[in-house]
């Protein structure tokens with residue numbers, strides 16, 4: 001019997017396991033695979049690659065959500081993707097890159113740079129700092145520094161130099177493309193590639209629910225999400241599966 005998996009992440013938020021889509025993806029992956037885990041508040045500065053999530057298991061420390069998933073698969077703890085054919089793997093890789101390397105910066109922009117997003121999101125960051133036991137008097141200072149680092153990174157990456165309307169359009173373009181891919185596969189089954197979940201389902205849920213569910217204003221209105229019906233249906237399917245497994249993401253984070 002191996003040790004339980006320990007995930008180091010940030011903090012929970014309405015409708016998602018964690019503020020980080022990468023942490024959410026990893027937690028969802030474990031829940032759907034029936035693997036027990038313990039979640040702890042991490043500190044990115046102490047993480048092996050300076051980012052969260054990372055996991056600890058059987059005396060090893062594994063960085064990065066995707067590397068962790070590969071480790072768990074190789075250890076035989078989860079078998080989500082073993083049945084995918086080469087075409088499905090190629091689609092999952094391409095679309096995962098679109099979400100993790102492109103849409104991710106849109107998400108960061110909307111939460112950290114957009115004034116109406118930050119006005120709400122900063123309360124979740126204060127919650128995180130409390131959970132990290134940062135003294136109350138230091139919290140504003142730490143948060144100001146974290147925001148200025150994030151905005152500098154966003155600017156260096158390029159997304160931070162764009163106008164709000166461009167970022168909103170980028171989000172629409174990405175989600176419209178994803179919705180078209182999903183609609184083409186809807187007859188295959190309720191999960192992205194058919195009758196059972198694969199790792200890619202956890203990526204889609206992390207980003208789509210991560211934009212749609214939390215109470216953080218975006219550069220697009222909530223009504224616009226109706227333009228992506230296949231993605232809404234996919235998200236609802238994941239949520240109802242979680243309900244069957246006893247996880248209610250709609251419940252307030254502290255009462256899950």
Ligand SMILES: N[C@@H](CCC(=O)N[C@@H](CS)C(=O)NCC(=O)O)C(=O)O
Nearest residue numbers: 020021022044051052053064065066
């Ligand atoms: N490729 C990584 C990405 C992880 C990542 O970007 N994590 C961000 C939060 S969403 C982070 O830890 N940022 C903290 C920092 O850069 O200081 C993965 O899949 O785990």
